[in-house]
Amino acid sequence: xxxxxxxxxxxxxxxxxxxVTDFIAGLTVAIVALPLAIGFGITSxxxxxxxxxxxxxxxxLAAVFGGSKYQVSGPTGAMTVILIPVIHKFGVSAIPALGLxxxxxxxxxxxxxxxxxxxxxxxxxxxxxxxxxxxxISLQQIPLALGIQKAAGDKGYMVAWDxxxxxxxxxxxxxxxxxxVITLIIxxxxxxxxxxxxxxxxxxxxxxxxxxxxxxxxALSINVATIGTIPRSLGTLQKLNFSNLSSLLIPALWIAxxxxxxxxxxxxxxxxxxxxxxxxxxNRELFGQGLATVAASIFGGMPATGAIARTSVNVxxxxxxxxxxxxxxxxxxxxxxIAAPLVSQxxxxxxxxxxxxTSYRILNPVSIMESxxxxxxxxxxxxxxxxSTVVIDLIWGMAIGIALHVILTRYSRVPEAI
Numbered sequence: 001x002x003x004x005x006x007x008x009x010x011x012x013x014x015x016x017x018x019x020v021t022d023f024i025a026g027l028t029v030a031i032v033a034l035p036l037a038i039g040f041g042i043t044s045x046x047x048x049x050x051x052x053x054x055x056x057x058x059x060x061l062a063a064v065f066g067g068s069k070y071q072v073s074g075p076t077g078a079m080t081v082i083l084i085p086v087i088h089k090f091g092v093s094a095i096p097a098l099g100l101x102x103x104x105x106x107x108x109x110x111x112x113x114x115x116x117x118x119x120x121x122x123x124x125x126x127x128x129x130x131x132x133x134x135x136x137i138s139l140q141q142i143p144l145a146l147g148i149q150k151a152a153g154d155k156g157y158m159v160a161w162d163x164x165x166x167x168x169x170x171x172x173x174x175x176x177x178x179x180x181v182i183t184l185i186i187x188x189x190x191x192x193x194x195x196x197x198x199x200x201x202x203x204x205x206x207x208x209x210x211x212x213x214x215x216x217x218x219a220l221s222i223n224v225a226t227i228g229t230i231p232r233s234l235g236t237l238q239k240l241n242f243s244n245l246s247s248l249l250i251p252a253l254w255i256a257x258x259x260x261x262x263x264x265x266x267x268x269x270x271x272x273x274x275x276x277x278x279x280x281x282x283n284r285e286l287f288g289q290g291l292a293t294v295a296a297s298i299f300g301g302m303p304a305t306g307a308i309a310r311t312s313v314n315v316x317x318x319x320x321x322x323x324x325x326x327x328x329x330x331x332x333x334x335x336x337x338i339a340a341p342l343v344s345q346x347x348x349x350x351x352x353x354x355x356x357x358t359s360y361r362i363l364n365p366v367s368i369m370e371s372x373x374x375x376x377x378x379x380x381x382x383x384x385x386x387x388s389t390v391v392i393d394l395i396w397g398m399a400i401g402i403a404l405h406v407i408l409t410r411y412s413r414v415p416e417a418i
Contacts, residue, residue, distance in 0.1 A: 005110065005287040007064050011322055018320040025317035026327025029072055031207040032313050033059075033328060034335060036358065038227060038343070039351040040075040041302070043140045045087040046095070048227045048343070049336075050301050051075045053235035056332045058292035058304030063325030066288030067115075067281030068267035070274060072310040072325050073292055077137035077355070077362075078262050079255070079305055081156065081394055084140075086251045088153075096238040098248050098255065099297020105256035106290030115282025118260050125401035126265055127371055128382040130308075132389025132397050134363040137355055139390075144352035147176030147225055157390055176224050176349040183213045183353025204313070206354050213350045224347045230340040234333065235299035254395045255293075259305045261398065263289045266306035273315045309358055377408035 013022050033055055041051020055074035062073035086098065109115065139160035143150035148170075151162030167173070190205035217224060242248075267280040285306070293303045314324055335343065372379045381404050389397030 005065060005284050007322075011069065013321040013323050019323070021318055021320050022324040023327050025314055025319040025324040027331055028204060028317045029310055029314045029324065029328040030331035030335070032204045033072070033074060033307075033310050033332060034343070035206055035210050035346070035351055035354045036307075036310070037075055037332070038346070039144075039355045040077060040080050042144070042227070042348065042351065043077075043355075044075070044080045044083045044302060046083075046092055046302060047230075049230050049235075052230065052332060052336050053299060054296045054301030054304050056234060056329050056336060057299055057301055058296040059332065060326060060329035061295055062263075062288045062292040062304065062306070063322050063329065064288070065284075065291055066263075066267075066306075066322070067284030067286075068270055068306070068311075069278075069280070069322045070270040070311055070315050070319055070325075071263070071267050071280070071285065071306045071322075072314050072328060073263070073289065073304050073306050074310065075302055076262065076305050076307050077140070077359075078133045078258060078394055079303055080140065081133070081136050082251070082254055082258055083302060084156070090244055090247070093239075093241050094244060094248060095302055096298050097240045097242050097245070098252050099293050099301075099303045100240065101248060101252035102255035102259065102303050103290045103292075103294030103297065105252060106259050106286050106293060108290075109256070109260055110283045110286035110290060113283050115260075115264060115284075115286050118264055118282070121261065121265065121398070121402065122381075122405045124371065124378045124381045125385050125398065125405055127368065128385025128401050129389055129394070129398055130362060130364075131368060131382070131386040133394070134359040135386070135390050137362070138359040141352040141355050141359075144348045145177060145180045145356070147173035147349060173224075175222055176347075179213060179217060179222065179224055179347055179349035180353040180356070182216070183209045183350050184357055186212055187354065187357045206357070209354060209357075210346065210350055213353070214346050217347050217350075218345065222347075224349050227344050227346050227348060227351070230336070230344050232337055232340045234336065235296075235301060238298055238300055240298070254393070255303050256290075257395055259289050259293055259303060260286055262308075263306035266308045266311050269308055270311045270315055273312055309362060377405075377411075381405045381408060 013019050037051040037055035038048040041048050058073050136156050139156045142160045143163050146167045151159050153159045186209040187205045190208050267285050271279055296304050371382055385401030388400040
């Protein structure tokens with residue numbers, strides 16, 4: 001059974017030209033992934049080191065054992081949304097056991113060949129789910145953007161609102177807000193600049209914004225919060241705490257479902273972007289993601305999934321094989337071991353700006369407006385799925401969206417009485 005999930009030599013580039021192309025693609029993705037991994041690690045309530053550890057370990061294992069040649073895995077905003085209330089209730093010490101259980105559940109889904117079932121989620125529900133995730137990620141950045149501690153609570157929209165009220169009461173941190181604005185301006189202006197000057201080599205906008213704004217903050221001695229110390233290590237084996245085992249089962253199930261759904265959707269999107277005739281293998285993808293979540297969690301990281309934003313960058317960078325994703329993990333490992341002191345100087349407001357920009361890209365307003373102009377049933381499903389995802393949680397948002405899609409589709413097919 002498990003040998004069917006084993007990687008094959010033919011899945012990795014072997015010619016010098018393809019190897020170089022994969023390395024460039026992996027380097028590009030790593031530059032994009034660096035601020036995202038750090039940002040999601042901090043936002044989740046863990047640490048920048050946890051985010052990097054997840055991107056390295058999960059990114060490597062999912063690339064080797066997963067079912068997609070383009071998929072890039074690591075910490076994601078969707079997973080962060082689920083982890084925040086869990087960490088708030090049980091503490092960071094619960095994550096290794098939680099990730100272990102969730103990873104085993106995802107592997108079990110692969111063994112029982114449930115990949116094809118999960119992969120049949122209606123596209124309208126996927127879009128609504130994506131909108132909800134983008135909104136939640138944006139709300140999570142309010143404390144970092146304002147340069148203050150987030151308010152108590154586990155509901156993202158309530159925490160964001162309470163944090164904003166505290167900031168308004170105590171006085172806004174304009175230095176932090178200016179850093180966020182400059183970051184966004186550079187991030188969205190950079191593609192136009194490269195197009196105007198016809199740059200030959202692609203340099204990711206996120207990396208340019210990260211580097212330039214960090215240098216500006218240091219040069220002008222702007223007093224804003226920074227990421228802080230990052231351990232120069234890959235991660236250490238964590239102690240498994242099963243004292244709250246019964247309480248962790250439901251969160252572990254939610255995490256497993258999210259890891260499965262988001263990874264399969266990301267792989268499906270990647271095949272579409274690449275116009276790939278050889279479709280990804282759903283059950284093998286689940287096996288790789290489950291293995292990645294187990295390893296990352298027990299070594300100081302967090303549960304991981306396929307990341308749509310990073311995967312799309314990989315495809316656009318002309319990746320030839322899964323080696324591109326492997327190179328992405330190796331480059332991040334080099335950064336963690338060698339360049340950790342430099343990374344620790346990055347202002348958290350820059351991370352907030354980058355994630356706000358990422359949320360806007362994920363949201364894709366043009367695509368959403370087109371979807372809302374389709375049938376009323378599809379527009380209703382999209383909107384209510386997004387609202388449910390933000391107000392309740394990700395899994396319930398997905399479940400409500402699917403149920404609504406089924407009901408409205410059947411209702412619309414009922415012939416009118418004569």
